[in-house]
Amino acid sequence: MESNKIKIGEVEIHIRAGEEFSFEGLFSNKTLAGINLKLENVDRYYQKRIEDLLKEKEVGVYDPFAAREYRAEISQRSNSYTVGSEVKTYELTVKEIDKIPYFEEIEINGNIFNVLSYQESIISDTVSRQGVLKLTSEDFNKFRELLSESSISVKRVGVDEESFNMRFGSQMFWSKHKEDEVEYFKHIFRLFDKSVKPGKLDFASGIIQGNAANMLISLSSKFEELLEALKSDNSLADDTKDKLQALSRDSIPSKELVNNLYDNLVKVMDAEEHLK
Numbered sequence: 001m002e003s004n005k006i007k008i009g010e011v012e013i014h015i016r017a018g019e020e021f022s023f024e025g026l027f028s029n030k031t032l033a034g035i036n037l038k039l040e041n042v043d044r045y046y047q048k049r050i051e052d053l054l055k056e057k058e059v060g061v062y063d064p065f066a067a068r069e070y071r072a073e074i075s076q077r078s079n080s081y082t083v084g085s086e087v088k089t090y091e092l093t094v095k096e097i098d099k100i101p102y103f104e105e106i107e108i109n110g111n112i113f114n115v116l117s118y119q120e121s122i123i124s125d126t127v128s129r130q131g132v133l134k135l136t137s138e139d140f141n142k143f144r145e146l147l148s149e150s151s152i153s154v155k156r157v158g159v160d161e162e163s164f165n166m167r168f169g170s171q172m173f174w175s176k177h178k179e180d181e182v183e184y185f186k187h188i189f190r191l192f193d194k195s196v197k198p199g200k201l202d203f204a205s206g207i208i209q210g211n212a213a214n215m216l217i218s219l220s221s222k223f224e225e226l227l228e229a230l231k232s233d234n235s236l237a238d239d240t241k242d243k244l245q246a247l248s249r250d251s252i253p254s255k256e257l258v259n260n261l262y263d264n265l266v267k268v269m270d271a272e273e274h275l276k
Contacts, residue, residue, distance in 0.1 A: 109146055
C-alpha cells in the first residue's frame with residue numbers, strides 16, 4: 001500500500017486531505033486511530049462513491065499515519081457546494097471501531113471463571129459488563145459467595161493490565177446442566193461501575209416473583225404435612241410434641257438455609273436465554 005494514500009473501502013485519497021487523531025477505546029482499553037478528512041471539489045462520480053461509503057455501518061481502512069489497516073466507522077461532519085456547480089466539498093471523520101477483544105476467562109476478586117458469552121455497553125458514560133459464566137459446582141459456590149460484596153475488582157484475563165472497580169447488578173439468573181454425565185452451571189453476571197447507582201424500582205422481576213410463589217406454596221404445603229404427621233406420631237416424646245406445637249414460622253432460619261432458598265429464587269431453565 002502506498003504510504004501517501006488513505007484507502008477507505010475501494011476509494012483512495014491523498015494523505016494531504018487527512019489529519020490523524022487518536023482516542024482511548026472504552027471497550028478495547030487500547031489507543032485507537034482516526035482520520036479527519038476534507039475533500040474539496042469532488043466531482044459527481046466520486047460524490048456517488050462517498051455517499052455509498054456513508055451508508056455502510058463499517059468500512060475497511062488503510063491508515064498511512066498509523067501504517068496499518070483496521071475496521072472503521074465513517075461519518076459526515078458537513079458538505080457544501082456552490083449553486084450552479086456540480087462539485088462538492090466534504091468533511092468526513094473516519095474512526096477505528098472500538099471492539100471488545102476476545103477472551104475466555106474473567107477474574108473477579110482474584111477468582112477466575114470461564115466465560116461462555118460476553119457483551120458491554122455504555123451506561124452513564126461508564127462501561128457495563130455482562131455475560132454468562134460456565135461454572136463447576138465448586139466455582140458456583142465461590143461465585144455465589146461473592147454476591148454479598150458491595151465492591152469487586154474485575155479483570156478480563158489476557159486483556160486488561162489493571163482491574164476495574166465495579167459492583168454487581170440484578171437479574172443474575174443461573175441454571176443447572178449436565179453434559180456427558182458431568183454437572184455444570186450457567187450463571188449470568190451483570191457488572192456496573194461503582195459510580196452508577198442501582199435503579200429505584202423496588203419490585204422483583206417476573207421470574208423471581210414466580211419462583212418465590214412456587215417455593216412458598218411448596219414449602220408451606222410440606223411444612224403443614226410434616227407438622228401434622230409428627231403431631232400424630234404417638235412414639236414421640238411429650239417434650240418433642242410440645243416443641244412442635246410451639247413451632248413458628250417466625251423462627252430465624254440458618255444462614256445456609258437462607259442462602260439456599262435465595263439461590264432458588266433466581267434459578268431458570270437456561271441462563272443464556274435470559275441474558276439481554
